[in-house]
Amino acid sequence: MEIKSVTTNIDGLKIRHLEGGEGDMPLVFLHAFFTNAESFRGLIGFLGERYRVYVPDYPGFGQSDQLETDWDFEQINQVMVKWFRRLDLKEIVLAGASFGGTNIRFLAPYIDDLVLAYILIQPYSGYSALKFSPSLVKKSRRISKLLDRLIPSKLGDFVWNSDNLMAFVINTIDPLQETERGFHERINGLRTARFKTFVHTLGEILSLNIDVKKYLTQKPTILIMSATDDSLIYDVTQRTFQALFPNITEIPINLVQHNPIEPLTTDYFKRNFLYLLSTIDNLTLKARTQMSKP
Numbered sequence: 001m002e003i004k005s006v007t008t009n010i011d012g013l014k015i016r017h018l019e020g021g022e023g024d025m026p027l028v029f030l031h032a033f034f035t036n037a038e039s040f041r042g043l044i045g046f047l048g049e050r051y052r053v054y055v056p057d058y059p060g061f062g063q064s065d066q067l068e069t070d071w072d073f074e075q076i077n078q079v080m081v082k083w084f085r086r087l088d089l090k091e092i093v094l095a096g097a098s099f100g101g102t103n104i105r106f107l108a109p110y111i112d113d114l115v116l117a118y119i120l121i122q123p124y125s126g127y128s129a130l131k132f133s134p135s136l137v138k139k140s141r142r143i144s145k146l147l148d149r150l151i152p153s154k155l156g157d158f159v160w161n162s163d164n165l166m167a168f169v170i171n172t173i174d175p176l177q178e179t180e181r182g183f184h185e186r187i188n189g190l191r192t193a194r195f196k197t198f199v200h201t202l203g204e205i206l207s208l209n210i211d212v213k214k215y216l217t218q219k220p221t222i223l224i225m226s227a228t229d230d231s232l233i234y235d236v237t238q239r240t241f242q243a244l245f246p247n248i249t250e251i252p253i254n255l256v257q258h259n260p261i262e263p264l265t266t267d268y269f270k271r272n273f274l275y276l277l278s279t280i281d282n283l284t285l286k287a288r289t290q291m292s293k294p
Contacts (some may be wrong), residue, residue, distance in 0.1 A: 001048045003041060005063070010082045016030070016063040017056035017083075025284070027093045028084075029055045029224035030100030032261040033205060036062030036192040043269060050277065056083060058103075058207045060197025066153070066234065067197075072204060073106040081110045093280060093286075097261050099205065105244055108216045115215035117283040118221040118245065120264060122229060122233075122258060126209030129208035141206035156195030164190070166221045185197040192268030212243040221245035222276075224268065226255035 003020035018037045021027075027039055027047060037055040044053045059079055060066035067075065084092075092115050096104045101123025108118070127137050147156075159165055193201065223241055227234040242248055253268060269276065 001045050002210065003044050008083060008086055010079050010086065012061060012078060013065040013067070014063075015065070015079065015083050017054055017058060018044060019052070019054050020044045021052045023047075023051040024048065025091065025093060027051035027095065028066075028091050028095070028266075029053065030087065030096035030103055031055060031058070031061070031279070032098035032100050032190060033201060033258075034259055035261050038062065039192075039260075040265070042262070044056075046266070046269060046273075048171050054087070054089070054139075058082070070148075070200065071293055073103065073208075077107045078238050079086070079112060080107060082115060084111050088182070090114055091116050091284075093119065093233065093284065095121065096123065097121040097131045098111070098124055098258065098263050102205075102208070102210075103110050103203050105210055105216065112217045112219060115217075115219055116287040117280060118217075118219060119224065120221065120241055120245070120278075121224045121239065121268070122226065122232065122255070123223075123241055124205070124208075125237045128209055129240070131229075131231055131233055131234040138205055141203055144199045144203040144206065147164050148196065148203055151195070151199075152261045153194070155198040156199070160195035160198070162189070210240055210283055212240055215246050216244045218247050219236075219245075220287050221248040221252045222250050222279060222283065224253055225250060226253045228254060230256055231258035251276070251279065 001022070003018055005013050005016060006019055007016045009015075016037070018040065028259065029043070031037060031040065037057045037147075040055040041051075044055065049051050049142055057064035059071070059076055067079075073155070087137060092111075094115050095103060095118070096102070098121070099122040102125070104118060104120060104123070107116070126135075130137055151159075222243075223245070225234065225238060238250070251272075258264075
């Protein structure tokens with residue numbers, strides 16, 4: 001199956017996406033923080049018989065251009081909304097993993113008319129749902145914002161590409177030296193974004209707590225969620241997304257390690273493909289029926 005790398009110009013920014021598959025229904029994946037479109041190649045090949053699969057790189061991630069201002073989720077999604085509409089994508093199944101699921105909360109109000117159903121895979125609802133100590137989260141937030149403010153992009157990118165720095169960062173955030181992934185694989189995980197994008201987005205993520213005063217959409221939604229995730233508090237996350245997406249169907253999984261995301265998405269879809277397809281079919285049929293009502 002051919003998987004194309006396509007670049008689209010959005011207001012002077014080059015936004016790159018991977019695209020493949022023979023199916024009629026568009027399935028769009030939003031990638032996680034420690035990843036980019038490349039980590040979804042295996043999944044595109046696996047789902048391509050059923051869907052036309054699209055995976056964009058966020059601005060500053062993968063091969064997409066970086067925003068040059070102090071952006072937030074709103075500014076990222078102003079670009080992404082134009083990307084969706086430029087590609088003329090309609091009746092989409094929109095899926096997001098981890099940070100990608102988080103970003104659906106900010107993106108949905110602008111493209112809900114294009115979406116049939118949503119899939120949230122281990123979404124992040126804010127720092128109050130993290131299992132890490134609050135003091136560590138606060139320190140990390142301050143450090144990321146300090147680095148973001150003090151280090152210019154060119155200098156940051158130059159240092160960011162140093163193996164020695166990557167070893168220091170990995171040893172700091174991963175002191176147990178996980179054995180499942182080799183050193184260079186973990187380095188490539190960090191290099192999925194430019195330095196400025198990485199530290200700025202990290203600061204935004206660690207400052208985030210999602211407001212649930214009002215639901216986002218009544219569109220059918222699947223929540224793929226684990227109660228044993230090593231990074232996220234299940235109850236807090238579940239309550240947040242059930243409030244935002246009241247027409248939600250939860251599909252529990254048994255997951256211990258949150259990162260890396262690729263084994264979660266690829267292995268999950270392979271093991272649960274037929275069941276997930278039938279669930280999506282039921283949800284999209286329900287959505288189309290609702291849309292056809294006068």
